[in-house]
Amino acid sequence: MGPTGYDATEFPPFAVTVDIVLLAATDTLNVMLIRRGLEPFAGRLALPGGFVHADESIEAAAHRELAEETGLVAAAMPGVHLEQLATFGAVDRDPRMRVVSVAYLGLSRSMPTPTAGTDAAAAEWLPVEEATMRELAFDHAAIVETAVERARAKLEYTTLATTLAGDEFSLGELHQIYEAVWGVKLDLANFRRKVLATAGFVEPTGERRVSRLGGAPATVYRGGPGAALVPPLARPESRSPVAALRSGRR
Amino acid sequence: MGPTGYDATEFPPFAVTVDIVLLAATDTLNVMLIRRGLEPFAGRLALPGGFVHADESIEAAAHRELAEETGLVAAAMPGVHLEQLATFGAVDRDPRMRVVSVAYLGLSRSMPTPTAGTDAAAAEWLPVEEATMRELAFDHAAIVETAVERARAKLEYTTLATTLAGDEFSLGELHQIYEAVWGVKLDLANFRRKVLATAGFVEPTGERRVSRLGGAPATVYRGGPGAALVPPLARPESRSPVAALRSGRR
DNA sequence: GTAATAGTGTCTGTGAGACACTATAAA
DNA sequence: TTTATAGTGTCTCACAGACACTATTAC
Numbered sequence: 007m008g009p010t011g012y013d014a015t016e017f018p019p020f021a022v023t024v025d026i027v028l029l030a031a032t033d034t035l036n037v038m039l040i041r042r043g044l045e046p047f048a049g050r051l052a053l054p055g056g057f058v059h060a061d062e063s064i065e066a067a068a069h070r071e072l073a074e075e076t077g078l079v080a081a082a083m084p085g086v087h088l089e090q091l092a093t094f095g096a097v098d099r100d101p102r103m104r105v106v107s108v109a110y111l112g113l114s115r116s117m118p119t120p121t122a123g124t125d126a127a128a129a130e131w132l133p134v135e136e137a138t139m140r141e142l143a144f145d146h147a148a149i150v151e152t153a154v155e156r157a158r159a160k161l162e163y164t165t166l167a168t169t170l171a172g173d174e175f176s177l178g179e180l181h182q183i184y185e186a187v188w189g190v191k192l193d194l195a196n197f198r199r200k201v202l203a204t205a206g207f208v209e210p211t212g213e214r215r216v217s218r219l220g221g222a223p224a225t226v227y228r229g230g231p232g233a234a235l236v237p238p239l240a241r242p243e244s245r246s247p248v249a250a251l252r253s254g255r256r
Numbered sequence: 257m258g259p260t261g262y263d264a265t266e267f268p269p270f271a272v273t274v275d276i277v278l279l280a281a282t283d284t285l286n287v288m289l290i291r292r293g294l295e296p297f298a299g300r301l302a303l304p305g306g307f308v309h310a311d312e313s314i315e316a317a318a319h320r321e322l323a324e325e326t327g328l329v330a331a332a333m334p335g336v337h338l339e340q341l342a343t344f345g346a347v348d349r350d351p352r353m354r355v356v357s358v359a360y361l362g363l364s365r366s367m368p369t370p371t372a373g374t375d376a377a378a379a380e381w382l383p384v385e386e387a388t389m390r391e392l393a394f395d396h397a398a399i400v401e402t403a404v405e406r407a408r409a410k411l412e413y414t415t416l417a418t419t420l421a422g423d424e425f426s427l428g429e430l431h432q433i434y435e436a437v438w439g440v441k442l443d444l445a446n447f448r449r450k451v452l453a454t455a456g457f458v459e460p461t462g463e464r465r466v467s468r469l470g471g472a473p474a475t476v477y478r479g480g481p482g483a484a485l486v487p488p489l490a491r492p493e494s495r496s497p498v499a500a501l502r503s504g505r506r
Numbered sequence: 507g508t509a510a511t512a513g514t515g516t517c518t519g520t521g522a523g524a525c526a527c528t529a530t531a532a533a
Numbered sequence: 534t535t536t537a538t539a540g541t542g543t544c545t546c547a548c549a550g551a552c553a554c555t556a557t558t559a560c
Contacts (some may be wrong), residue, residue: 013535016272017307018272018273018307018308018309018310019269019270020269020270020271020272020308020356021267021269021270022270022345022356038521057267057268058268058270058345058356058511059268060268060354061347062347063345063346063347064343064345064356065346072264090342090343092340093314093340093343093358094312095272095308095314095315095358096313096315097311097313104310105271105510106270106308106314106356106358108343108345108356162518176538176539177539177540178538178539179506181515189515193522193523193524193525194538194539194540195523195524195525195540195541195542196522196523198375198539198540198541199521199522199541200521200522203521216531216532217529217531217532217537217538217539218532219531219532219533219534219536219537219538220530220531220532220533220535220537220538220540221531221532221536221538221539222529222531222537222539223531223535223538223539224538224539224540225539225540237490237521240487309559331531346525375554403556414554426512427512427513428511428512443549443550443551444511444512444513444554445513445514445515445550445551445552446549447515448512448514449514449548449549450548452547453548466557466558466559467510467511467512467558467559468557469509469510469560470508470511470557470558470559470560471509471510471512471558471559472510472511472512472513472556472557472558473511473512473556473557473558474511474512474513475512475531476509476512487548490549492550493514
């Protein structure tokens with residue numbers, strides 16, 4: 007706001023919306039999209055979202071939209087995360103009127119079935135590689151790309167993956183989340199060592215659990231008290247190309 | 257926006273503003289603040305900012321406000337950087353009306369004198385440590401903290417510092433920017449090695465330059481083609497406390 | 507001379523990646 | 534048995550931090 011105050015009657019009115027990029031880390035990384043019924047961009051895929059109400063914060067609007075479309079309650083459910091991504095405010099991004107959209111990044115371990123009613127029938131899950139190749143409505147393609155990069159980066163330097171993993175998880179499950187979100191294969195042995203060596207990342211519950219398709223019983227962990235990963239868990243692509251060349255494959 | 261369109265006449269009107277957190281990396285990290293003349297928060301320090309016009313993008317509004325207050329043109333001048341930070345939209349963040357503010361992070365190598373006119377007379381530069389201890393207007397204290405953390409993080413994994421350093425710079429100057437923004441001392445020898453070993457970070461112009469207070473002539477560099485620092489240049493604080501304990505001081 | 511900056515050399519410890527290996531369970 | 538998962542051991546290379554050292558300039 008201006009430093010000296012202003013005439014409250016003299017400001018251009020804006021519509022403020024939230025758009026939700028809900029990503030699900032199953033085997034691969036998927037994004038929830040909705041097929042538009044009306045112009046503009048009728049028939050195109052778009053992000054779910056809606057207006058911010060006059061009496062709710064932007065944050066609250068994002069949580070409400072997420073719950074309305076999917077039933078997910080980011081604040082209360084394990085395995086769900088919601089955070090602000092960025093704000094998109096080009097003059098002509100919506101041909102009908104001046105709309106400023108605050109995009110949110112949602113992350114979920116599973117792909118919840120879109121809630122019945124509203125536009126849920128037109129909702130679908132798409133792998134992010136496919137989604138970014140489609141022509142999405144408005145500037146939603148750019149928003150999805152921003153969201154995917156943010157999600158991948160956050161797994162490097164925060165404990166976000168333990169939030170996704172839920173209340174209790176094995177290191178194998180945590181490993182699987184990293185592989186899904188990053189879209190790469192990670193050596194499980196090195197992954198384990200790194201995770202266990204990072205203070206505050208995970209802590210054992212003391213229990214063990216058998217898996218569904220054979221294999222030794224896994225130690226069960228829960229998320230640790232830390233929020234930041236120090237040092238970060240780097241993506242393989244993040245390594246210097248020079249260093250990668252020098253060390254080579256063996 | 258909503259997936260199925262909406263009645264353009266039925267939406268709650270918002271005022272949309274931009275707030276600029278302009279940080280200057282001189283010897284230390286400073287932030288530009290303006291003393292408010294009017295209620296609310298009269299007499300308090302606040303961030304410079306203003307309304308987004310009906311016919312300009314949010315991005316354009318941020319650039320305009322920055323230029324109006326300081327004369328800095330982020331797009332055209334070396335040594336200046338401007339990027340979106342986050343959007344603040346609590347219901348009661350402005351007691352007068354519903355205002356959504358998109359905060360921008362500005363970074364400058366110097367502390368430009370605030371432009372004459374408007375509220376420039378009330379503008380002042382403060383070290384960020386001092387600023388975060390003062391009680392700022394609105395939610396501006398939180399915005400400043402977010403901005404400082406973003407700036408520090410960005411120096412780790414992007415070549416932003418070369419943008420701040422300007423068209424031509426010595427490694428000593430680049431080193432000084434890192435020390436100012438991070439607020440730590442860095443071993444110059446290790447810093448040089450790391451910078452020169454990172455592909456795309458800096459490239460020599462072929463010239464040398466003498467410094468003002470003695471010392472050998474320095475090789476002149478310009479910013480390289482890279483945008484991301486791979487691997488990142490980590491802050492000393494980012495090191496694992498465990499590792500730091502183990503290695504210790506010698 | 508001193509002070510200040512530029513730049514090189516070298517040692518050490520940590521940790522990431524590669525990969526071989528054992529153990530335990532289901533089918 | 535095979536297959537899948539859990540978990541350990543170990544080697545190597547890269548790199549960050551510590552710090553000693555030389556070189557070149559202004560004063």
